[in-house]
Amino acid sequence: MIKLLFAIIGILVGVIVGLVLPITYSPTYALYISVAILACLDSVFGGVRANLENTFDTRIFISGFFGNAILAAFLAYIGDRLGVPFYYAAIFAFGGRLFDNFASIRRILLFKRTVRKKKGKSENELEN
Template sequence: MKKMWIPAAGLVLGVLIGLLIPVRVPGVYSKYMSVAVLAALDSVFGGLRASMEDNFDNAIFLSGFFSNTLLAAFLAYIGDQLGVELYLAAVLAFGMRLFQNLAIIRRHLLKK
């Protein structure tokens, strides 16, 4: 529970940086960015869940964060090149995992 602040601090810091630094992403990259952000959020909620279960490992969190984000954006790009809306599969998979992790975190907090 003591390392739970790491992913939460990363999420807050990322949101603050995003709000304070106005970066405009062209519309053609919106699919890639949306999938990458969803994958990153999935990793953050997975890190929070692991922290609550006293199973958090910083190396696993960081490697999962970057590999999930890059793989999701790459799959969306490959799907565009093939003319297939492949990003929808990533949205579905990461969305389901995000809601599962959120439900487990909520249950853990309610039991306390």
């Protein structure tokens, strides 16, 4: 529960800082930033999934978050310099994993809800 509270506080602080500070970047970097954000979202969804499976490790999350973002941006940069769209590799890899993690999160939550409903029925049957 404490981890969830920290996550919510972190998201709120990030949104407030993003809205208050007038930070802009050159459109030249839009490709690199968008691929890095996709990699970060993959890490976030993976972290949520790991938390629901009770296998979350902060070190793995942090290293994956920054490592994936740097790798994705680096692939986009190298591809841009070579004239080859390497960023497609990052889009396919991280995009596919993002949807896999989302599907797993959905299944876990639905399973937990089903188990909770069954437990509630069992307890109600015992009371009657």
